[in-house]
Amino acid sequence: xxxxxxxxxxxxxxxxxxxxxxxxxxxxxxxxxxxxxxxxxxxxxxxxxxxxxxxxxxxxxxxxxxxxxxxxxxxxxxxxxxxxxxxxxxxxxxxxxxxxxxxxxxxxxxxxxxxxxxxxxxxxxxxxxxxxxxxxxxxxxxxxxxxxxxxxxxxxxxxxxxxxxxxxxxxxxxxxxxxxxxxxxxxxxxxxxxxxxxxxxxxxxxxxxxxxxxxxxxxxxxxxxxxxxxxxxxxxxxxxxxxxxxxxxxxxxxxxxxxxxxxxxxxxxxxxxxxxxxxxxxxxxxxxxxxxxxx
Numbered sequence: 001x002x003x004x005x006x007x008x009x010x011x012x013x014x015x016x017x018x019x020x021x022x023x024x025x026x027x028x029x030x031x032x033x034x035x036x037x038x039x040x041x042x043x044x045x046x047x048x049x050x051x052x053x054x055x056x057x058x059x060x061x062x063x064x065x066x067x068x069x070x071x072x073x074x075x076x077x078x079x080x081x082x083x084x085x086x087x088x089x090x091x092x093x094x095x096x097x098x099x100x101x102x103x104x105x106x107x108x109x110x111x112x113x114x115x116x117x118x119x120x121x122x123x124x125x126x127x128x129x130x131x132x133x134x135x136x137x138x139x140x141x142x143x144x145x146x147x148x149x150x151x152x153x154x155x156x157x158x159x160x161x162x163x164x165x166x167x168x169x170x171x172x173x174x175x176x177x178x179x180x181x182x183x184x185x186x187x188x189x190x191x192x193x194x195x196x197x198x199x200x201x202x203x204x205x206x207x208x209x210x211x212x213x214x215x216x217x218x219x220x221x222x223x224x225x226x227x228x229x230x231x232x233x234x235x236x237x238x239x240x241x242x243x244x245x246x247x248x249x250x251x252x253x254x255x256x257x258x259x260x261x262x263x264x265x266x267x268x269x270x271x272x273x274x275x276x277x278x279x280x281x282x283x284x285x286x287x288x289x290x291x292x293x294x295x
Contacts, residue, residue, distance in 0.1 A: 023048060024055035028284050031272045056283035063105045063121050066290050072126040074098065078119070079256050080134045082110035083263040085270065087278055090285055093118050094259045097251070101262065101289045102127065106282055112140050119144075131243070131252045136160060136233075141240045149247055152240035153256040154184045157233070164230035173203045174227055181234065185254065189242035196234060207231070262289070 023041070026032040034052070038045045077096040082089050091114055093103045103122060107114060115134070123129060131149040134140060135156040144150040161181045165174045180195045187195070200207075207228055210220040222228055244252035266288045270281060 020051040020055040023051045024287075027052055027273070028269065028287050031269060033272075052280065056280040058279055059106060059282040059286055061106070063103050063118060064286060065103050065125065066101055068290060069095075069098065069100060069102060073128075075128045075130045076102070076122070077250065077252055078102075078122070078129050078132045079253075079259040080115050080118070080132060081256055081259045081263070082107065083267070085267075085281065085285070088282070090289070091115070091118065092259060092262070092289065093122060094262065096133070096253055096258055099258065100291060104286070104289050110137070112137065112143055115140060116143060119148075130250050131247065133253060133256055135256060136237060141237070145240070149243045149250075149252070150240055151243040151252055151254065152237050153254070154241060155255045155257065157184065157237060157241060158182065160233050161230045164226045164233070171224075171227075173199075173206055173224070176203075177227065177230060181230075184241065188245060189238070192241070193238065196231075196238070200231065 034045050034048050038048045079094040082091045089107050091105045091107050094101045132144050133151040135153050141150045169175050209223040211223045212220045244254045
């Protein structure tokens, strides 16, 4: 008392940290609510929230590496994509071979430069990239294909076509184009090209039909412009749709389903804890992407 010095037991502090991490793991991975944790620990909800706050570390602004991956000699078949939450997005770089996320970054929006910088960062840390699979973001495939085989996700290609002609087109030309598009997963590149060119020559006059908007100025537009857009999307991306067949020994997937499934699982668990502060939400997402409980 006379020295007026204060201290806290290191054992007690360590115990608090361990308790906080246990609560955090239950909160993140087992979908336990604050109310459930408070009841189990015989504590108030405010105390549980303080514990969770201690365990939720602030996330860096740059790239976050998965420190659980030690062996970097295994070549990487890289899946890249970005998903969005309330106030931010997370750009993820996932290894298809390992079924693990190698790296991620919290971003305001996705950009081609962000993806290219991320790939360069992975190489800088010793990863050997064999091929890249991504969705159809504008210009991205062309930039990536200068250095790596770049596969466009066939599922995203189907979604692009159906956005123009819907899943249930009424016109015969639209029905045929949808059937050809849905045959992507079972076709070779030559077979698909033949079907697509056959469709174009059959419906060429139909696609060139125009509707006159103003008879005085003779202004007009293509009557079936959405169908033309669907065909143009297929033609412009056809060289990226069958890269997985050109490198059969690599084991390249033809979709980004692996990373899409990861996003779905993460969002389900984050959605359980609606209203989280941004820093806690980011910490939760990082732990879920890392795929390992906090120790």
